[in-house]
Amino acid sequence: xxxxxxxxxxxxxxxxxxxxxxxxxxxxxxxxxxxxxxxxxxxxxxxxxxxxxxxxxxxxxxxxxxxxxxxxxxxxxxxxxxxxxxxxxxxxxxxxxxxxxxxxxxx
Amino acid sequence: xxxxxxxxxxxxxxxxxxxxxxxxxxxxxxxxxxxxxxxxxxxxxxxxxxxxxxxxxxxxxxxxxxxxxxxxxxxxxxxxxxxxxxxxxxxxxxxxxxxxxxxxxxxxxxxxxxxxxxxxx
Numbered sequence: 001x002x003x004x005x006x007x008x009x010x011x012x013x014x015x016x017x018x019x020x021x022x023x024x025x026x027x028x029x030x031x032x033x034x035x036x037x038x039x040x041x042x043x044x045x046x047x048x049x050x051x052x053x054x055x056x057x058x059x060x061x062x063x064x065x066x067x068x069x070x071x072x073x074x075x076x077x078x079x080x081x082x083x084x085x086x087x088x089x090x091x092x093x094x095x096x097x098x099x100x101x102x103x104x105x106x107x
Numbered sequence: 108x109x110x111x112x113x114x115x116x117x118x119x120x121x122x123x124x125x126x127x128x129x130x131x132x133x134x135x136x137x138x139x140x141x142x143x144x145x146x147x148x149x150x151x152x153x154x155x156x157x158x159x160x161x162x163x164x165x166x167x168x169x170x171x172x173x174x175x176x177x178x179x180x181x182x183x184x185x186x187x188x189x190x191x192x193x194x195x196x197x198x199x200x201x202x203x204x205x206x207x208x209x210x211x212x213x214x215x216x217x218x219x220x221x222x223x224x225x226x227x228x
Contacts, residue, residue: 001169019214030190031211034214038151038152041223042217043218043219043220044144044152044202045218046207046214046215046216049214049216051208055216084221085169087151087152089152089154089215091212091213092212093209093212094166094212095154095159095166095167095168095169096142096154096157096166096212097154098152098154098166099151100151101151101152106211
């Protein structure tokens with residue numbers, strides 16, 4: 001199985017900050033990498049698919065990059081509604097696997 | 108608007124069975140793969156199973172393989188998860204999720220609110 005490792009596990013940031021979250025796959029997944037946002041008590045929401053494609057309706061301050069084993073989710077200018085937990089997921093091979101999550105907290 | 112409504116969760120004893128259902132609306136159900144994903148309290152996400160649009164391709168997570176069976180009824184716009192030989196570590200919130208394409212490996216672009224399964228004696 002492909003293991004997905006996210007770092008950091010949590011980050012404290014202020015409104016307006018640039019936030020970067022990384023996701024590393026234990027083996028190459030090409031660009032079959034998605035990012036999700038989850039707020040407390042809510043279901044996850046798809047932000048990015050195919051490593052860098054923005055899902056419809058997602059603000060452009062979110063961006064994704066990377067291929068192979070190393071990926072990045074960047075929030076260019078953190079907004080109050082962005083405080084949440086973020087997960088990566090590989091869809092290159094079964095079983096599909098998620099990273100452990102990164103919680104973005106208010107500083 | 109895509110709507111996914113899970114049902115069938117509850118408290119069950121170890122070794123017993125439960126069947127989860129997901130009623131889908133707001134999209135052409137048989138054009139998309141579907142998935143089950145679970146989340147334990149305070150923990151992360153675990154992909155449980157995926158099924159292609161026509162049930163021709165089905166895959167499972169390692170921890171449920173051989174115990175859980177995913178199925179769909181396109182005529183009823185419904186997804187199911189038959190959970191047998193339940194274990195305490197199956198305790199979780201189970202989400203039904205819509206795939207973004209026909210194939211079982213698709214990302215999930217819409218999720219239900221989930222149904223809670225508790226396995227305990």
